[in-house]
Amino acid sequence: MKAAVVVFPGSNCDRDVAVALERAMGRPPVMVWHKDSDFEDVDLVVLPGGFSYGDYLRVGAISAHANVMREVKRRAGKGVPVLGICNGFQVLTESGLLPGALMRNKSLRFVCKDVGLKVETGQSLFTSRYETGQRVTFMAAHHDGSYFIDDAGRRQLEDREQIAFRYCDERGQVTPEANPNGSVANIAGIFNSEKTVLGMMPHPERMADPVLGGEDGRAMFEGLVEALS
């Protein structure tokens, strides 16, 4: 399996996700600069976390117009899997590859902590190593993580099983108290309708080694390698 990690000016999780991918794939991913309008054929494109273009204007809005995104959109249209983590999720919504928007956290503060997530479906390229309903711990680190979509859009996501993860408490219950940022219906991550694009606010790559405080994120990368090799 081959993967590409897109690097924007201000990305800061590109190396972390490259390490997690290399460990799972047995080879390093290709690092692609935001100015590149083309890159080699890969089986997976990752948009990493960070503060692309300094989060000026609106998070993800400038990155959505970077050269490289034209090519990412073209490949996503052909069915190449795309994973957007945190800032990458913001770029995916700003690019129109995923519905809804990420708004300022309800607290108006940067949130940086471990969060419980309920896996809403294990039936996808990205979540095949998890059980539906399983509780996992990933890490959240964002100031614009409040996922918004209108009621009709939310219903559509639910009906088409496009919700990947919801914030939950220690017992796996999806409660308002477990929602760290005010996201609609505790939504932490969503798929496109084909489930080939996943955007999520919490960071699986920051829970991919015991030294980082947990390993729940590793299964996502290992599942992708299994599905795409």
Ligand SMILES: NC(=O)CC[C@H](N)C(=O)O
């Ligand atoms: N870790 C991240 O990717 C953060 C994304 C973005 N800079 C925010 O704070 O919302």
